[in-house]
Amino acid sequence: MKKRYLSLLLIVLISFRLSAQEWVVPAENGAKLSPFAFSDSTRKAGAVLFQTNCKSCHGDPGKNNAIALVPPPPDPASAKMQGNSDGALFFKLVSGKGPMPSFKNTISSTDLWRVISYIRSFNEKYVQQIAPKSGIAGAAENVKVLLTWSKETNQVQAVISAMKEKRIQPIAGAEVKLFAKRYFGNLLIDEARNTDAQGKAIFNFPKDLPGDSAGFVQLSARLTDDAAFGEAKADTTLAVGVPTYRPPLNEQRAMWNVVQKTPIWLLLAYIFTVLAVWSFIFYVLLQIRAIYKAGINKNQDTIDS
Numbered sequence: 001m002k003k004r005y006l007s008l009l010l011i012v013l014i015s016f017r018l019s020a021q022e023w024v025v026p027a028e029n030g031a032k033l034s035p036f037a038f039s040d041s042t043r044k045a046g047a048v049l050f051q052t053n054c055k056s057c058h059g060d061p062g063k064n065n066a067i068a069l070v071p072p073p074p075d076p077a078s079a080k081m082q083g084n085s086d087g088a089l090f091f092k093l094v095s096g097k098g099p100m101p102s103f104k105n106t107i108s109s110t111d112l113w114r115v116i117s118y119i120r121s122f123n124e125k126y127v128q129q130i131a132p133k134s135g136i137a138g139a140a141e142n143v144k145v146l147l148t149w150s151k152e153t154n155q156v157q158a159v160i161s162a163m164k165e166k167r168i169q170p171i172a173g174a175e176v177k178l179f180a181k182r183y184f185g186n187l188l189i190d191e192a193r194n195t196d197a198q199g200k201a202i203f204n205f206p207k208d209l210p211g212d213s214a215g216f217v218q219l220s221a222r223l224t225d226d227a228a229f230g231e232a233k234a235d236t237t238l239a240v241g242v243p244t245y246r247p248p249l250n251e252q253r254a255m256w257n258v259v260q261k262t263p264i265w266l267l268l269a270y271i272f273t274v275l276a277v278w279s280f281i282f283y284v285l286l287q288i289r290a291i292y293k294a295g296i297n298k299n300q301d302t303i304d305s
Contacts, residue, residue, distance in 0.1 A: 032086070045111070064078075142162045176221055
């Protein structure tokens with residue numbers, strides 16, 4: 001009787017664990033479509049992005065050589081992966097879950113769609129649906145993003161405009177995000193802002209964000225609605241950070257540096273290891289020599305006797 005209860009409990013726990021691992025995508029996110037058609041160029045760009053950001057966990061598509069994680073990352077060519085809608089794949093790439101990181105602030109929306117384009121290339125039955133064009137711009141090259149900084153208020157202002165009816169007009173109601181480029185990925189500054197009637201979005205900049213030795217920080221402003229505005233963004237460098245000296249990676253002693261700047265402990269460990277190995281070899285040679293001499297002496301004593 002106890003075994004039956006234990007078995008039932010085990011089944012319930014396993015079922016609960018499996019259900020907890022299910023990734024539920026909201027309906028509105030699952031219905032999202034790519035703003036552009038997938039092509040050979042988007043697949044090639046997506047392949048490069050996949051190799052850099054996804055292969056280490058998901059492995060090679062169709063090879064079933066994903067890394068051993070719980071839950072295991074699905075093979076991009078598998079029915080499990082291909083069973084997701086385009087919007088579901090995009091949502092999972094943006095949000096992340098468990099061991100799956102979020103690429104929201106590290107990879108642009110357009111590049112995420114390129115990754116999906118590459119994943120779909122392993123599904124012969126896939127037929128793409130493209131999001132209908134909307135918005136004032138319609139094409140990325142028509143959108144202009146200008147970034148400025150106010151020293152008095154320590155605020156960064158993004159001005160968004162587009163060419164319409166042969167004249168430049170501000171874009172109102174567009175969601176904009178501001179990022180500071182770091183060594184590993186991008187740091188979101190403040191929160192997403194919507195442009196006002198003049199096409200302006202103002203971001204409060206932190207007072208303690210480190211910059212380079214002169215205080216310069218690389219900034220990037222992006223419009224989040226790819227379907228309406230394309231891959232519209234602006235990259236600039238402004239003196240908005242705290243001047244910070246960052247020694248180059250090869251300036252101090254480190255394991256990846258040249259021999260002259262190798263850590264002392266590593267040099268000592270190497271020297272002692274080499275000495276220990278050669279001492280052991282020399283000891284073995286001495287023992288062999290002693291055995292050889294002992295053999296000669298024994299043979300000589302035998303002859304003398």
